[in-house]
Amino acid sequence: xxxxxxxxxxxxxxxxxxxxxxxxxxxxxxxxxxxxxxxxxxxxxxxxxxxxxxxxxxxxxxxxxxxxxxxxxxxxxxxxxxxxxxxxxxxxxxxxxxxxxxxxxxxxxxxxxxxxxxxxxxxxxxxxxxxxxxxxxxxxxxxxxxxxxxxxxxxxxxxxxxxxxxxxxxxxxxxxxxxxxxxxxxxxxxxxxxxxxxxxxxxxxxxxxxxxxxxxxxxxxxxxxxxxxxxxxxxxxxxxxxxxxxxxxxxxxxxxxxxxxxxxxxxxxxxxxxxxxxxxxxxxxxxxxx
Amino acid sequence: xxxxxxxxxxxxxxxxxxxxxxxxxxxxxxxxxxxxxxxxxxxxxxxxxxxxxxxxxxxxxxxxxxxxxxxxxxxxxxxxxxxxxxxxxxxxxxxxxxxxxxxxxxxxxxxxxxxxxxxxxxxxxxxxxxxxxxxxxxxxxxxx
Numbered sequence: 001x002x003x004x005x006x007x008x009x010x011x012x013x014x015x016x017x018x019x020x021x022x023x024x025x026x027x028x029x030x031x032x033x034x035x036x037x038x039x040x041x042x043x044x045x046x047x048x049x050x051x052x053x054x055x056x057x058x059x060x061x062x063x064x065x066x067x068x069x070x071x072x073x074x075x076x077x078x079x080x081x082x083x084x085x086x087x088x089x090x091x092x093x094x095x096x097x098x099x100x101x102x103x104x105x106x107x108x109x110x111x112x113x114x115x116x117x118x119x120x121x122x123x124x125x126x127x128x129x130x131x132x133x134x135x136x137x138x139x140x141x142x143x144x145x146x147x148x149x150x151x152x153x154x155x156x157x158x159x160x161x162x163x164x165x166x167x168x169x170x171x172x173x174x175x176x177x178x179x180x181x182x183x184x185x186x187x188x189x190x191x192x193x194x195x196x197x198x199x200x201x202x203x204x205x206x207x208x209x210x211x212x213x214x215x216x217x218x219x220x221x222x223x224x225x226x227x228x229x230x231x232x233x234x235x236x237x238x239x240x241x242x243x244x245x246x247x248x249x250x251x252x253x254x255x256x257x258x259x260x261x262x263x264x265x266x267x268x269x270x271x272x273x274x275x276x277x278x279x280x281x282x283x284x285x286x287x288x289x290x
Numbered sequence: 291x292x293x294x295x296x297x298x299x300x301x302x303x304x305x306x307x308x309x310x311x312x313x314x315x316x317x318x319x320x321x322x323x324x325x326x327x328x329x330x331x332x333x334x335x336x337x338x339x340x341x342x343x344x345x346x347x348x349x350x351x352x353x354x355x356x357x358x359x360x361x362x363x364x365x366x367x368x369x370x371x372x373x374x375x376x377x378x379x380x381x382x383x384x385x386x387x388x389x390x391x392x393x394x395x396x397x398x399x400x401x402x403x404x405x406x407x408x409x410x411x412x413x414x415x416x417x418x419x420x421x422x423x424x425x426x427x428x429x430x431x432x433x434x
Contacts, residue, residue, distance in 0.1 A: 035386045035389070039386070039388040042389075042392075045413060046413050049412060049413075051311065054315075055315075056312055056315045056316070056319075057308055057311065057312055060395075061391040061392050062388060062413060141412050144415070154359070154360075157359055157360030157361075158360060158361075158384070159359060159360055159361075161357075199300075199301075200297065200301065201295075201297035201298035201301055238291045238294060240294070288387075289391070290386070290387045
């Protein structure tokens with residue numbers, strides 16, 4: 001019995017350690033490298049704008065960021081989304097704050113029904129298609145002031161001259177409201193860059209799988225914990241979930257420790273692997289001069 | 291596994307289309323260049339002299355500053371032989387790397403036009419507007 005206690009405590013400690021590590025990485029990226037998401041997406045917009053205007057698509061700094069982040073994602077999964085994206089971190093922060101406040105005032109946090117979220121998540125492809133078409137038609141620049149990301153970037157940079165950005169500001173407020181009621185509300189449902197990532201051919205080496213045969217019958221702990229409600233593919237399956245943000249909460253949630261990456265040797269070393277991936281990403285971004 | 295291959299092939303197709311698109315444009319640009327040059331050879335005497343400088347600036351180095359995205363952008367404009375020879379961004383601390391390097395594309399535009407009255411760079415509107423306005427301010431000081 002005593003042994004069991006100690007074991008539980010360590011598992012809890014490991015979980016805590018992972019939570020703090022993730023929060024630390026997220027906060028650092030949020031403070032110091034907040035613009036990768038907008039730069040990468042500016043790359044997408046640039047490509048469509050150039051083609052629409054019949055101009056050459058050169059390797060501008062935006063396109064370079066886009067290409068590098070896509071290659072990184074193909075290799076490691078959407079680690080960027082889960083750990084480094086400023087907008088994702090904003091969502092996690094807002095959601096955590098909302099849940100904390102609800103706990104304090106002893107109210108049950110409101111949630112968007114699963115039936116809704118399952119459909120909502122296709123909206124991101126529509127957002128991506130819409131923006132691409134606007135860029136291609138060469139009218140996107142006239143929609144200036146409607147982008148919630150511009151408003152967010154401006155606020156983040158300490159620029160409060162938001163005249164002409166009313167629509168963008170309203171959208172940002174709506175998105176932040178949504179972030180309260182669903183974890184990763186924006187990333188799952190509206191992020192056009194997420195739409196791009198979720199269509200990439202992500203390699204299966206570091207994608208998460210579970211040893212389903214070993215599961216407790218009827219247990220859905222990982223799916224419940226998952227911000228994207230993913231039921232992970234089974235061991236040995238080459239399937240990779242496009243909506244997995246690599247937040248890795250499922251790993252520590254599983255009561256039987258069934259969840260692991262395609263490369264089994266990493267099991268138990270998730271802590272170091274997370275740091276390694278964060279450092280590799282940091283090196284890439286510094287090299288790009290973002 | 292099929293899903294992965296479908297995605298891989300689609301992605302490669304997109305990259306291929308983009309590269310193909312670029313090479314077509316390159317070929318076209320080359321043809322245009324050849325056409326332009328041969329027209330020049332035929333038209334012989336007409337040189338592409340650089341006349342019509344209505345703007346005359348005083349030689350020297352001038353600085354100017356303006357608001358960019360997150361803060362102030364400071365530029366340095368060098369005037370040589372009454373012309374804009376060089377524009378350097380001296381400081382842009384609050385600007386973002388990727389955006390700033392994109393925005394700097396406006397500098398050759400200004401030098402070509404010999405005026406700060408040029409279109410901004412789409413995608414990096416704030417930073418390029420900052421460079422543009424800062425250059426304008428510097429050029430005001432340089433007017434004879």
